[in-house]
Amino acid sequence: MMSGKAKSSTNTYHHGDLRSALIDAAIKIVAKKGASGLSLRAVAKEIDVSSAAPYHHFKDKQKLLGAIVEVGLEKFNRALTRSVKDSSSPDDRLRALGVAYVIFATENPNLFELIQSPDFAGDSAPANLAKERERNFRILFETIAACMPNASESQLRTGCAAAWALVHGIAVLAIDRRLNAVMPYEDLGSAMTNLIEQIGFTKAIRRDI
Amino acid sequence: MMSGKAKSSTNTYHHGDLRSALIDAAIKIVAKKGASGLSLRAVAKEIDVSSAAPYHHFKDKQKLLGAIVEVGLEKFNRALTRSVKDSSSPDDRLRALGVAYVIFATENPNLFELIQSPDFAGDSAPANLAKERERNFRILFETIAACMPNASESQLRTGCAAAWALVHGIAVLAIDRRLNAVMPYEDLGSAMTNLIEQIGFTKAIRRDI
DNA sequence: CAGGATATCTAAGCAGTGTCAAGATAAAGT
DNA sequence: ACTTTATCTTGACACTGCTTAGATATCCTG
Numbered sequence: 001m002m003s004g005k006a007k008s009s010t011n012t013y014h015h016g017d018l019r020s021a022l023i024d025a026a027i028k029i030v031a032k033k034g035a036s037g038l039s040l041r042a043v044a045k046e047i048d049v050s051s052a053a054p055y056h057h058f059k060d061k062q063k064l065l066g067a068i069v070e071v072g073l074e075k076f077n078r079a080l081t082r083s084v085k086d087s088s089s090p091d092d093r094l095r096a097l098g099v100a101y102v103i104f105a106t107e108n109p110n111l112f113e114l115i116q117s118p119d120f121a122g123d124s125a126p127a128n129l130a131k132e133r134e135r136n137f138r139i140l141f142e143t144i145a146a147c148m149p150n151a152s153e154s155q156l157r158t159g160c161a162a163a164w165a166l167v168h169g170i171a172v173l174a175i176d177r178r179l180n181a182v183m184p185y186e187d188l189g190s191a192m193t194n195l196i197e198q199i200g201f202t203k204a205i206r207r208d209i
Numbered sequence: 210m211m212s213g214k215a216k217s218s219t220n221t222y223h224h225g226d227l228r229s230a231l232i233d234a235a236i237k238i239v240a241k242k243g244a245s246g247l248s249l250r251a252v253a254k255e256i257d258v259s260s261a262a263p264y265h266h267f268k269d270k271q272k273l274l275g276a277i278v279e280v281g282l283e284k285f286n287r288a289l290t291r292s293v294k295d296s297s298s299p300d301d302r303l304r305a306l307g308v309a310y311v312i313f314a315t316e317n318p319n320l321f322e323l324i325q326s327p328d329f330a331g332d333s334a335p336a337n338l339a340k341e342r343e344r345n346f347r348i349l350f351e352t353i354a355a356c357m358p359n360a361s362e363s364q365l366r367t368g369c370a371a372a373w374a375l376v377h378g379i380a381v382l383a384i385d386r387r388l389n390a391v392m393p394y395e396d397l398g399s400a401m402t403n404l405i406e407q408i409g410f411t412k413a414i415r416r417d418i
Numbered sequence: 419c420a421g422g423a424t425a426t427c428t429a430a431g432c433a434g435t436g437t438c439a440a441g442a443t444a445a446a447g448t
Numbered sequence: 449a450c451t452t453t454a455t456c457t458t459g460a461c462a463c464t465g466c467t468t469a470g471a472t473a474t475c476c477t478g
Contacts, residue, residue, distance in 0.1 A: 018455080036245070039435060050457045052438080057455095061436065118322075122385040137391070154392075155407075161382075161392040162404045166371075169378025173370075176331040182346070183363075183370035195371050198364075227426080248464060259428045261466080266426095270465065 019057040021047050023067050027111075030068060035114040040064065062119065066129065069120045072111045073132040079104045080139050090146035095196060097143055098167040099189050105171035106188060112175065116168075140164060170195065228266040230256050232276050236320075239277060244323045249273065271328065275338065278329045281320045282341040288313045289348050299355035304405060306352055307376040308398050314380035315397060321384065325377075349373060379404065 025046045029038045040061050041051045058064040083100030087093040105112040115121065120129055137160070144159045145151070151159065173179040174188060185191035234255045238247045249270050250260045267273040292309030296302040314321040324330065329338055346369070353368045354360070360368065382388040383397060394400035 040437090041435070051436090052458080053456055055437070113327075116381075118385050121387060123390070157392045158403055158407050161388055162375075162407050164391065165378035165382055165388065165404065166375045167378070168382060169374035169376070172325075172381060173374055173377060176327050178330060179370055179374065181332070182373065183366045194367055195374065198367050198371050249466090250464070260464095261429080261468095262427055264466070 018047070018049065018053065022054055022057060022064065023071065026064055027068055027071065030110050030114060031108070032110075034110045035065060035117065038065075065114065066120065066126055068111075069115050069129055070132065072108075072115045073129065073136070075108075075111075076104055076115065077132065077136055077139075080136060084139065084143060090143065093143050094147055094163065095193070097140065098163065098170075098196065099192050101167045102171045102174055102188060102192060106174050109175045112171070116172075225256075227256070227258065227262065231263055231266060231273065232280065235273055236277055236280065239319050239323060240317070241319075243319045244274060244326070247274075274323065275329060275335055277320075278324050278338055279341065281317075281324045282338065282345070284317075284320075285313055285324065286341065286345055286348075289345060293348065293352060299352065302352050303356055303372065304402070306349065307372065307379075307405065308401050310376045311380045311383055311397060311401060315383050318384045321380070325381075 022043055026038060026043050029042060029046070038061075040054050043064070044051050044053055054064065058067070079100050080097060083096045084093045087096045119125070121133070125133075140160055140163065141156065144163060145156055148156060148159055170179065170192060179185075179191075183191065183195075185194075231252055235247060235252050238251060238255070247270075249263050252273070253260050253262055263273065267276065288309050289306060292305045293302045296305045328334070330342075334342075349369055349372065350365065353372060354365055357365060357368055379388065379401060388394075388400075392400065392404075394403075
């Protein structure tokens with residue numbers, strides 16, 4: 001038989017590097033049709049392998065999704081890390097971090113929703129993902145800590161929770177254009193600045209210390 | 210044949226009040242296993258009708274879910290309306306509204322997630338749901354308006370967006386115990402008070418007017 | 419009260435899904 | 449060269465949403 005597929009990069013065996021190929025194809029499908037629109041058979045067909053082939057690399061459909069979440073979290077992490085690099089003042093960094101969070105969500109809506117789905121973000125999430133998530137939280141924690149130099153650990157945690165909840169809420173609502181319906185805007189970045197100004201976020205945090 | 214099912218209330222035809230029975234059974238399944246764990250066939254089996262029966266009352270599985278969202282939104286609406294009844298000051302009302310929002314979400318996690326899912330909350334959502342959602346928004350808008358008596362329409366809208374995003378973010382994160390992981394708490398209500406205090410929400414809003 | 423129109427339900431089946439067991443094929447190791 | 453192992457295919461099972469054709473009860477009109 002021998003399918004005439006072009007081998008993507010380093011060819012080690014039978015059909016090519018199936019595991020990575022599956023992840024790549026699945027990521028594309030998720031980006032286009034969302035996690036609920038992904039079927040293992042479609043992924044397999046895309047790469048021109050049998051429907052059962054994926055099961056030699058992933059125990060489950062859930063495991064494949066988990067792999068997508070993993071690379072998604074890395075991408076997310078890079079975006080957040082990049083965002084705090086160019087700002088000098090702590091407040092600016094916090095703002096930039098929030099904007100980057102929301103921008104990532106709106107630019108990768110399906111990926112973001114998968115990453116945040118209960119199966120991978122809840123307390124029953126796989127351990128390797130928890131580690132990646134911890135890295136993301138560190139960025140926020142340190143940024144907040146710089147904004148509140150005299151705060152206690154518990155105050156910092158509360159600050160993180162508040163900042164995270166606000167930004168996460170904006171992200172979730174912005175993805176489905178529900179925020180826009182309430183508060184019409186053209187540029188999401190400036191809209192967020194408005195929101196943050198209105199809520200007096202950084203000022204409010206500092207005032208309570 | 211004639212199944213010996215007990216007729217729930219007002220029996221008008223063949224098998225009982227199938228439409229309501231379907232919705233009721235579906236609501237229970239969604240509450241237990243989430244929207245993704247619901248199958249029309251399971252619903253049909255629960256009520257002891259054939260697998261095709263639901264299609265005479267709902268064109269789609271999506272339509273059944275839409276009906277669930279409708280009663281869910283009404284329930285949500287009642288909870289929110291109730292919450293603002295017992296507070297006198299505008300700030301207290303806003304706080305109570307936020308707490309009620311989050312409490313509803315954590316007490317009905319699967320229903321809340323269904324209600325907020327893009328299919329029913331996005332811009333492609335059915336019109337009847339939009340109406341119910343408008344009612345919910347009115348409650349927030351009037352509460353915010355009472356907090357910001359001198360604000361312009363656009364300022365009020367921004368205030369709504371900020372309050373909504375914060376509370377929605379808390380709700381979404383609290384459902385999966387992700388907030389608790391960052392900021393451990395026992396009572397969600399007092400935790401929210403902490404958060405709102407920290408962020409200086411109502412104060413910040415008023416200050417900007 | 420008959421008898422046709424209508425609403426409601428069932429039976430059977432199609433296409434698609436996740437998943438598994440058994441076998442085929444190729445690569446790696448001895 | 450021969451065995452072991454990794455990789456992939458075939459074929460199947462149970463389940464899903466949904467459709468078409470027909471059965472059955474209710475309603476409405478004459």
